Amino acid sequence: MNHLENQISGKIEKQKEKILQFTKELIKIPTQNPPGENYDKIVGLIKKELDSDLEIKIYSKNDKPNLVAKWNVGAKKTLHINGHYDVVPITTNWKHNPFIPEIEGNKLFGRGSQDMKSGLAIMVYSIKILKELNIRPACNIELSFTCDEESGGIDGLGFLVKNKLIKPDYALVLDGVNQITNAHKGVLALEITVIGKSAHAAWPSRGINAFTGACKLAGELNSLNDKLTKIKSKCETEDEITKSPTIVLGGVTIGGNKFNTIPGEFSFTIDRRIIPEEKISDAKTQINKMIDTFKKNNPEYKIKIKTLLEAEPASTDKNSRIGKVFFDAVKKVKRKTPSFTMISGFLDMRFFVNNAKIDCIAYCARGENLHGDDEFVYIDSIFDNTKILIYTMLDQELNKK
Ligand SMILES: [Zn+2]
Known part of the structure; x- marks a missing residue:
């Protein structure tokens, strides 16, 4: 490992408790959709936790807020990272309380633990870690925390893209499965x-x-x-x-x-x-x-x-720049060659690919039972994904013409 990688690993190690605590705080706010509740509350919490240096804007559609945060480093290119803050309603046979997060060994239980409140914590903390280490990303970073993915995303990422409120060159969606997703049905x-x-x-x-x-x-x-x-x-x-x-x-x-x-x-x-x-x-x-x-x-x-x-379905070439950069980051962190996949469920990724006409990759922390009883995320996967996201943001390939 080189010096930079050591620094990042060390910082993630130190921040583990905070990342986990923030994931829990997000799970505690039941943003079940339908009906689409507590949206203002969760956006308030995310805004509070985000670095105050970022340029933060809230774009609401039908009283549903979407938070966009920008870190402009004066680069030529912009990478966008998206996550949705709504969760599907609880199912009927939970053994754990879906909104009182519980840890058992390497598992964090709660509705949205995998899909995708851990992803939101990863977004927030990967930026915090870079800022604290005084390291600049290779390109400008845009983050969006959006509503309604679980009901089609029209007032969420769909609204931001269609109204050109974000202008990225590539995108990542921290949703779906724990495999590099370059297409969905x-x-x-x-x-x-x-x-x-x-x-x-x-x-x-x-x-x-x-x-x-x-x-x-x-x-x-x-x-x-x-x-x-x-x-x-x-x-x-x-x-x-x-x-x-x-x-x-x-x-x-x-x-x-x-x-x-x-x-x-x-x-x-x-x-x-x-x-x-x-x-x-x-x-x-x-x-x-x-x-x-x-x-x-x-x-x-x-x-x-x-x-x-x-x-509509969506697909991005696995040999696209973001496809390659993300592949390299996953390979480096997981120390094995990852594979690409198309998934059968649809994601907000389609707005980037079909409407914004840019390449997009989706990737989620490892977990089980998403949308079902006793959803959980593997805690080590949250930290792995934080590192993967940071490595992606630092890859100079992203700022090439
Ligand atoms: Zn999701």
Whole structure:
């Protein structure tokens, strides 16, 4: 290890308690989304903890604050590091208290411990450590702490990017999985309502059963799986199956209210995951065509289609500058060659790639059970990631033309 690396390691070692304490303070504020609560409170806490030398601005959309902090070192290029401060609501079978963080060995339990309050602490403390060591990053640094990632990020990072409130050359999102993520799938979520005619179940011929109609339509749509599994993305993935687009039906079903009534309406949802080589509009057209055919063959039914969510897929070349620099930083800290991956869940990364048209990599601390019961993060991974982030910020490659 050279002198600089020694200095950084030593400083992280000294700051471990503070980094952990700040992660706990963030977990203690339940920023569950939905409904989207305590947003002002958590932004207040982050602002207080951030170095006062930074240029800090708060951009609110629909009363939801997004904090942007800039460290301008007069460099040609700017690296942006993003994290979201909202968490998914608690699930029902926690053994630990989700908002009273607890440590057991190397595990820190709490909602958001991995996804992604530890990431926010890493962002804040990597800057603090550089400032305290009097070391300047290789390029200008922008940080954003944004709302609503768990509900699509439109008022969060989406708002900042679309209004050009941040102007980076590359970006990192400290979210997702503990593997270098250079691509993610997109999602098209639809709610399909089949409308028939309700009647007393004792006289079936007087009604049109929306449930059986929906079953038939769902069966037809489900057959898309055979086609989709044959399509493979070129992106690197953990396993072969992740390379394919998918369709899942019935995440939510609504309809029927009594056993002796013919249901007049039945709804089910569709979750269609889209690989970077596809477009949402293509997936939509494919589904619409199948529904049109169903309507032609079953004219007794009416169909309503409601779009619940559209998030485009995103991918960054692993040989892009930020891809290489981040790869080097991970390799140095972990002392083994890391791999790239595409993940099936979508991230705010897509706003950087698709809207800001810049390269973006995502990477998260190691943990388990995110979005489930007893979410936790491995504590040593928080410190590893602090070092990875600092090494990335110091890489002179980032300031080259
Ligand atoms: Zn997340």
